[in-house]
Amino acid sequence: MTLTQVDTTRTLQPVAVIGANGHTGRFVVDELLRRGLTPIAIGRSAARLAEAGFSERGIECREATVEDDAALDRALAGAAAVINCAGPFMDTADAVVRAALRAGIHYLDVTAEQPSVQATFERHEIAARDAGVVVIPAMGFYGGLADLLVATVMGEWDHADAIEIHVALDSWLPTKGTRITGEKNTAKRLSVSGGKIEPVRQPxxxxxxxxxxxxxRQTFIELPFSEVPLIARHVRTKELHAFLSTTALRDVRDPSTPAPQPVDETGRSAQRFAVEVIVMQGDLRRRIIAQGQDIYAVTAPIICEAVQRILSGDIRDTGAKPPAAIFNASSLLRALDPHLSIETLEV
Known part of the structure; x- marks a missing residue:
């Protein structure tokens, strides 16, 4: 079978979702069902899985913790791929990737943590390539979306002199998981300066x-997430800097900012986002902007579209790689309509 042929025996197999009862995990389970795929809901607590109502909807539930390899192996039995939604990912990704490799299945996660992405690439590239499976960290709003946008707007360019990414949120209503990750993730933020990955300039x-x-008009401050180690892995550029709107930063740093509240039948919050990417090569500049609603909710169609393409064989390569090294970036982004509104603008 070539990488572009469909293996129907695998597309019929379930997709395991670790952290299924979490905020993003529930969106992912719903999106898998909407696409006709069969989720397996996995969590640390059978009681919390029951509270989520998965069994009542005919969804198989399995209990496992990342500290228990045997339980993880049982939880992933029979799955074709696993989506890890359980952060902080510095605590969970390595164990789940290893379990996926033991099972010979594909792995994707939704981390925004730079150290987790770097560790996944460094530790598992050879094993994933040898196993012929796909391992993609940060296949969500943070990380994967910017990587796909950069690859799309660069087009035929084989390098860039500079890349800037601006993430604007009209508000950031952080989940409990976001707050826990923020408290634990004390690593220095990294960007690319002078062609090298370096700590972000201070101030x-x-x-x-x-x-x-x-x-x-928006004011941004340099605060990169998982997009930097993804893009730097496969795009040659002298400068790569990512910025977050000061409005979003103020919200997430304020302990009184509430968690997201649903405003429609899908469970999305009213939050709006925009991701602007500008790439520069000499005197040439290209710009692309993606807009949508609810950064947690939009992660579900992004990662589920990726899983569906992997299981159908619509991929360029295997191994531990960034999204744009695995997929046709522009094609994947087009498939996300109406979840994303994407506009390429003259600069």
Whole structure:
């Protein structure tokens, strides 16, 4: 079987979701069902899985912790792929990747943590390639979306002189998991300067950019997430810097900011986001912007589209790699309509 042929025996197999009863995990389970795929809901607590109502919807539930290899192996039995939604990922990713490799199945996660992405690539690239499976960290709003946007807007360019990513949120209503990860993730943030991965300059640089409505003029501060180790893995660029809007940063740093609240039947919050990517090569500049609703909810169609393509064989390669090294980036982004509105703009 070539990498572009469909293996129907695998597409019929279930997709395991670790952390299924968490905020993002529930969106992922719902999206798998919407696509006709069969989720297996996995969590640390059978009681919490029961509270999520999975069994009542005919979804198989399995209990496992990342500290118990045997339990993880049992939980992944019969699955074709596993989506890890259980952070902090520095605590969970390595154990789940190892379990996926033992089972010979594909692994994806939704980490925003730079150290987790780096560790996954460094520890598992050879084993994943030898096993002929796909291992993709950060296949969500943070990380994967920017990686796909960069590859799409670069097009035929084989390198860039500079890449800037601006993430604007009209509010950041952080989940409990986001807050826990923020408290534990004390590693220095990394960017690319002078062609090398380096700690972000201190004090962080501020930028101003004008985005389409409803955002308008926005102030950003350099605060990179998992997009940097993804993009730097396969794109040649002298400079790579990612910025977060000061509005979002203020919200997430305020302990009184509430958790997201659903405003529609899908469970999405009212939060709006925009991700702007600008790539530069000499005097040439290219710009692309993606907009949508609810950073946690939109992660589900992003990662489930990736899983569906992997299981159908619509991939370029195997191994532990960034999304744009595995998929046709522009094709995957087009498939996310209406979850994302994407516009390429002249600069």
């Amino acid at each position: 962080p640089v501020e930028k101003v950019s004008v985005l389409p409505a409803p955002f308008g």
